[in-house]
Amino acid sequence: MNFDVPKITVLMPAYNAGKYIGEAIESVLQQTFTDFELLIVNDGSTDDTADVIRSFTDPRIVMIHQDNKGVAQALNNGLKYARAPYIARFDADDVCHIERLQLQYDFMISNPDYSIIGSAADYMDMEGTYLFTSTPPALNNEHIQQLEHSVCPFIHSTVFYKKEVILKAGGYNEHAYTYEDHFLWVNILKDQKACNFSQPLIKLRLNPESITIDEKWRPRRFLEIKYSTLKSRNITSHEGNLLAEIGEKQYSPKIKQGSYYALCAKKLLINNYHPQKARLHMARAICVSPLRLDNYLLYTISYLPEKLIAWLHKISSGGHYND
Structure with missing residues (x-):
């Protein structure tokens, strides 16, 4: 394993996530795929988020700080510091299934013509109780390309993509308030192949502190x-x-x-x-x-x-x- 040049950067923006981020970090550290860095962008948190992150001693964890500028800028900042060629997006209040990184990495290596892959997700409430399973609106590339612009093709925390493709597109648009991911997809998918796994690879937590409301x-x-x-x-x-x-x-x-x-x-x-x-x-x-x-x-x-x-x-x- 080469910690200097990891194969995957797990990119996690965090704002006042102290209540949940410990569980999120644990789920990344327990992955069957181990050659990664967990890059956490602390977006000006005012709670104990930074203290919880520092309580972990795993050398694969990297924390950078910024003033509270929102998730889009946190992601763009993280992309600048990410060392790996592949990015696995993940949120600070969610939980990774143990084989998430291995499955997505293996697919990308076996299918180098693909640039973005996502998956289904199990949704839970703020206490961690299962609510439902959400399947993306399309699974294969052909169907994704046929989606209306109003339909977001991916569940953002599940996506795994080539960093160079996102950087070439200019990253996340910071004007697209709360839908910076959806705006990115409509601008790049016309030139990129993508798919979604039908099985859930993360547990996504709904909670009142989340930036996105219904x-x-x-x-x-x-x-x-x-x-x-x-x-x-x-x-x-x-x-x-x-x-x-x-x-x-x-x-x-x-x-x-x-x-x-x-x-x-x-x-x-x-x-x-x-x-x-x-x-x-x-x-x-x-x-x-x-x-x-x-x-x-x-x-x-x-x-x-x-x-x-x-x-x-x-x-x-x-x-x-x-x-």
């Missing part, structure tokens, strides 16, 4: 800008400032918490039919945001038969704005 809670103006920029594959600094302004207004514990409970309820109802558990989460969402009528609607729908709920979801998902 899209159903975004105002229409935010979604209009998002999908128009994805369609044009271009975003201006003015549009980025508008997105950030809208997003920062929503960045409150109340909205985050309400969105979290509503999203857990929706997934428990639609993806993993547990109506009683879903109603418990909806009741919490209603307590947080009693004026949101869609919370009451979802609570009522939870009493319908599973097949009818699935049919209603299929119809409602046919519009422009996707989950």
Whole structure:
């Protein structure tokens, strides 16, 4: 093993992730594939994130610091310091399946014409309880290339890609507030081969502190800008400032918490039919945001038969704005 030039850089941005990052780091260190560096970009955390990272003594862990500039800049900063030719994206509150790196590395070596590979993911709540399994919207390259611009082809924490391809494309666009990954894919996939594994390779944690809230809670103006920029594959600094302004207004514990409970309820109802558990989460969402009528609607729908709920979801998902 050569620690000077690792085969893989696991790139992990971290902001106030002290509650979960220890488990995330452990899941990387326990990988069956061992020739990697774990590059953690501490994005101006104000909690004990840095202390938790420093509590590990494994020489493969590298921590760099930056002022709180957001995930896109943290990723771009990490790409500059990454030593390996392959990047495995990973978030500080998620958990890697033990063979994740080995499977993705072996595929990339055996299929050098591919530049990006992702996978399905098991979603869990903030306590680590399983919620549902999410399969990407397309698995093979042909189907990925046929996706509408509005559909994100990858679950970001699962992706494994060639660093040079991302750097050549200019990295993550820092104006694409909360969808910097989706914006990157629409700009590079036309020239690159990609695929997704059907099996889950990570456990992805939903939690109220997450930067991304359920899209159903975004105002229409935010979604209009998002999908128009994805369609044009271009975003201006003015549009980025508008997105950030809208997003920062929503960045409150109340909205985050309400969105979290509503999203857990929706997934428990639609993806993993547990109506009683879903109603418990909806009741919490209603307590947080009693004026949101869609919370009451979802609570009522939870009493319908599973097949009818699935049919209603299929119809409602046919519009422009996707989950």
